[in-house]
Amino acid sequence: MAEAFKSGFVALVGRPNVGKSTLLNHIIGQKIAIMSNKPQTTRNRIQGVYTTDNVQIVFIDTPGIHKPKHKLGEYMTNVAMATLNEVDLVLFMVDAKEGLGRGDQFIMEHLKACKSPVFLIVNKIDLVHPDELLPLIDQYRQSYPFQEVIPVSALQGNNVHTMMEQIIAYLKPGPKYYPDDQITDHPEQFIIAEIIREKILHLTEEEVPHSIAVAIENIAKRPEGHIIDIHAAIIVERPSQKGIIIGKGGRMLKEIGSRARREIEALLGSKVFLDLWVKVEKNWRDRANMLHYFGYSEDR
Incomplete structure (x- = not known):
């Protein structure tokens, strides 16, 4: 019997500049989200569509969550938070080099109201010594019961394949929302x-x-x-x-x-x-x- 087609919506959340857009572009295979080393690059929810013969995943790259200083900042943070209740899975992305900060604590507090499974994606592992990773992951686990913890390098593509396998394992059978050749919902x-x-x-x-x-x-x-x-x-x-x-x-x-x-x-x-x-x-x-x-x- 053929395996059922799976689909779902996956949100990428995290502080500004942790590499969400870089990861999304790597998964989709071409640039749909702009990248910059300056924080708060992403302002709208950017949807990237990943499709194979067996699965379709609609990724939503949210604005970096931060304490707003103006109405645009409020909009960006509200958009990111609203997304958490609209998806099948949340990828909470953090920067291995920066470590656990107040911004991450702020987001994890909001994640406590999230009904969807949450993965911890530890990005930029190419910039830290492997011995530093386990203590860092333990710190995050003490603040939130993540379903999965996956260290990656979005820039180099390290371990992204493993992350995709884990995401697919959590998705349920569902319809194809977009045509095979569509990679984003933005005009x-x-x-x-x-x-x-x-x-x-x-x-x-x-x-x-x-x-x-x-x-x-x-x-x-x-x-x-x-x-x-x-x-x-x-x-x-x-x-x-x-x-x-x-x-x-x-x-x-x-x-x-x-x-x-x-x-x-x-x-x-x-x-x-x-x-x-x-x-x-x-x-x-x-x-x-x-x-x-x-x-x-x-x-x-």
């Missing part, structure tokens, strides 16, 4: 905006990254069909940030555009003309209408 427009935002995160100084948003104003294929025109606005909170994004003689904006365009062309499989401009919207992260415009609203 191309969302991914393009995220690619542009990632390049800004990589290239700019600390004061800029979390004050930016990217709005895709228009995407259109030219009549001859060989080039796609994309017009996008980069939103900042202060004129000084606008200056940083544009750079001396427009060099920074040009570099952002050049890096983003190469990746967007690979995504779309077409030549792209990318037109970027920078707009100042004072305190947009605390303005409900602006948050809604950029898609950071909980009724979404």
Whole structure:
């Protein structure tokens, strides 16, 4: 008798910058979540779909859970917490190098209300000595009764296969939610905006990254069909940030555009003309209408 097809929803939760997006991209096999060494990179729930002949797992990469400083921060934390009650399994990801901190304690307190099984995923094991792992795992186990504990390196792929086997073992028979070739539920427009935002995160100084948003104003294929025109606005909170994004003689904006365009062309499989401009919207992260415009609203 053929094995029943399994499916389910799996949430990735953890403090900012523990490697959730890196792990998701590794599992799916291509980039759907942006990566940066700056915390709080992910703002929306990003769904990645992993499908084989026997299983479909819908991964939800939540924003890093942290103590909010503004309305955008509140939205991000609320989204992550709400996800815990909507999934079949939770992967609580921690940074082996950072160790158990107050942020992890904060999340584990919230996990106590979670009805789904919770795995502890200890990431970045390539950065610590193996002898340090067991004492660290014991510390976490004292705070929460995890169903499974799996050490991995999301960047190098170490032990990710074992993690996937354990996840599948916990899933129940279920339907196929997405077609075989679909790897995310986000439209191309969302991914393009995220690619542009990632390049800004990589290239700019600390004061800029979390004050930016990217709005895709228009995407259109030219009549001859060989080039796609994309017009996008980069939103900042202060004129000084606008200056940083544009750079001396427009060099920074040009570099952002050049890096983003190469990746967007690979995504779309077409030549792209990318037109970027920078707009100042004072305190947009605390303005409900602006948050809604950029898609950071909980009724979404």
